[in-house]
Amino acid sequence: MSIETSIGLETGQPYPYQRTELVEPDWTRFPGWKDVTTAEWESVQWQRAHCVKNVKQLRELMGDLLDERFYADLERDQAERATMSMLVPPQMMNTMVPQFVPGGPGSMTEQFYADPIRHYMIPVLSDRRTDWSSHPHATRDSLHEHDMWVAEGLTHRYPTKVLAELLPTCPQYCGHCTRMDLVGNSTPTIDKLKFVGKPNDRLGNMLDYLRRTPSVRDVVVSGGDVANMPWPRLEAFLTDLLEIENIRDIRLATKALIGLPQHWLQDDVVRGMERVASVARARGVSVAIHTHTNHANSVTPLVARATRAMLDTGIRDVRNQGVLLNGVNADPHALLDLCFRLLDGAQIMPYYFYMCDMIPFSEHWRVSVADAQRLQHHIMGYLPGFATPRIVCDVPFVGKRWVHQLADYDTERGISYWTKNYRTSIEATDPEALTRTFEYYDPIHTLPEAGQQWWATHADLPTSDLRAAEVAEASRRTAALQAW
Ligand code: SF4
Incomplete structure (x- = not known):
């Protein structure tokens, strides 16, 4: 019997699971x-x-x-x-x-x-959309990562974890990249930010910060893509990181496992990763690879071979963080096909799907929070619980929130309100950081007519006036609801 023989096709399930060969x-x-x-x-x-x-x-x-x-x-x-x-x-x-x-x-x-x-x-x-190609609140650094740099390229947003942007390049450039402000070459529309410090100084400053900040236990080693860093330099950085007593989790971010698996199959890289994994195991530290793929077609035998090679070095896991994108995967079947292909074919753990961030010219890719909630609902129950990805909204100044975690939602104007339970590194003395709400915005073309009208009359306001109009509208709405 062929491996492609359908399993459960006749069961009438909304999603017919079918195992396919890579x-x-x-x-x-x-x-x-x-x-x-x-x-x-x-x-x-x-x-x-x-x-x-x-x-x-x-x-x-x-x-x-x-x-x-x-x-x-x-x-x-x-x-x-x-x-x-x-x-x-x-x-x-x-x-x-x-x-x-x-x-x-x-x-x-x-x-x-x-x-x-x-x-x-x-x-x-x-x-791209011709009506609303960018949301009025779209920004180059939509997650405000630079605002939270504690050393150049080191973002401290969450209480116990940091993001280390080691380098600003990747072996491949994705059109929707959330770090478009920094990563890659300048384009006619975007003049990229450049790191100022020398690479060795920057990495040294990051390590110094981690040594003197024992509350940080988890480092996402990213970029860009770590596959663009010469292996000896990456290994030296990881070795230094492993010597810091408070660091217990290290996650290496590389889309190249999908886009250029040949990199992770090189002998020197495999041997080097074995050394890193061996030291990590001896010290009780978890090292994992976090990759990024958005569609089942990306998962091929070479990707599976590179993943196997990495898992065989002794690292703890390889996980996938995809991005939810219209025209790519914003459909429950496409998401489940990808997750099963990752899990069955390549032993990559489906982990997150991020909603596409509010960067310029991304409206044709973005989905509303309501649609993200529906997608999360539709993919539940098919995969093992440990491999069921969470669809998350990366809310500016907050961080990742599961899409069902919102505190309030104005579906007419597509504004969702979110709360948080920790301070970012720029809010140490902000008395309202833990009580105020933070906004995320749906694509305007997905809104009902009245919401689109509201944005058409307010979108050109300067940002502070626009925010004031939103707050006034929210108060009016709350008062109307209370009166009712
Ligand atoms: S691999 Fe990641 S960092 Fe690089 S362009 Fe794609 S999304 Fe951006």
């Missing part, structure tokens, strides 16, 4: 890679050297499979909207339109437009 799509379907060998494909050097970084390189790869309309659409997006420059490793490129057969039925252009991974890795202008 497949590496055939890269020779792309004219530019028709002669690429398996040895080349599995070489990280070949992968890095053949990333698609611009329209010209996409043309060279695709030949005449794509028509001019797509290239023009992409060029306009890069000139007018893109917050991230283009950088797609062959491994990721190969997971787009995986079933396409040159000369077969259907147009590549139409399939490429519809492809979920293309949708977030190679965004085009026609993907």
Whole structure:
């Protein structure tokens, strides 16, 4: 019996679980890679050297499979909207339109437009909203991570954990990147922030802060993507971190496990990770990899092989933090397909789906809190409890909240109100930090007519006046409810 034999298809469940075998799509379907060998494909050097970084390189790869309309659409997006420059490793490129057969039925252009991974890795202008392309409250650093830097690149937002941004680059650039303010090359619309300190000084300052702050026990070692840091430097940083008595959890953030698994299969990286895992085990510290994939098509045999290699080094776990994105995965079947593919095929633990943050030009990707709540409801009960991902809203100045945790919700204007139970590093003396509410905003195009009208008349106000109008409207609404 084939592994693809349906299991439970006849049971009438809303989601028919079906185990599927992982497949590496055939890269020779792309004219530019028709002669690429398996040895080349599995070489990280070949992968890095053949990333698609611009329209010209996409043309060279695709030949005449794509028509001019797509290239023009992409060029306009890069000139007018893109917050991230283009950088797609062959491994990721190969997971787009995986079933396409040159000369077969259907147009590549139409399939490429519809492809979920293309949708977030190679965004085009026609993907974006023309009514509300950005929310009036969208900001470059929407989570205010820089405001909470305690050393350059070290964000202390939660009581016991920090985020260490070691470097500002990745092997791949995602169109929706929440750190678009800092990560990657500048684009015509976004001039990126640059680290000022020398890399060694910055890392040293981070370690100094952690040594003198015993309340911190958990470090997310991130960027960017740690796969872009030369291994000896990353290992040296991790070794220093492991010597700090208060650090009990270390999580390495790398989308490259999905986008460039060849990196994590290199001998020196595997041997190095074995050394790190061995020291961590001896000291009772948990080291895990946190990766980022948003669609089942990204999970291929090479991803599974790289994950196996990492788990075999003795690290505690490999977990996935995806982003909930319209056009990619904002559908219960797509989310469950991804989670089962991760779990069954690659032994990667589904962990979180973040709602897409309020960065500029992201409205076509974002979903409302109400939709996120519905999605969370629809995915419950299929996966083991320990592998059922939480859908979370990263509320500015608060942090991650499960989507059902909101304190109040004005569904007409799409404003949800959230509370918190700890102070961030910038609120040590704020008497209202634990009693006030914090706002998150739904995409305006998802609101009822009255809500869209309200925003149409208020969106151009300066931010402080806009906030004042929102507060006045909230008070009016509360008074009307009390009178009723
Ligand atoms: S891998 Fe992460 S940090 Fe890098 S571009 Fe993608 S979302 Fe941003």
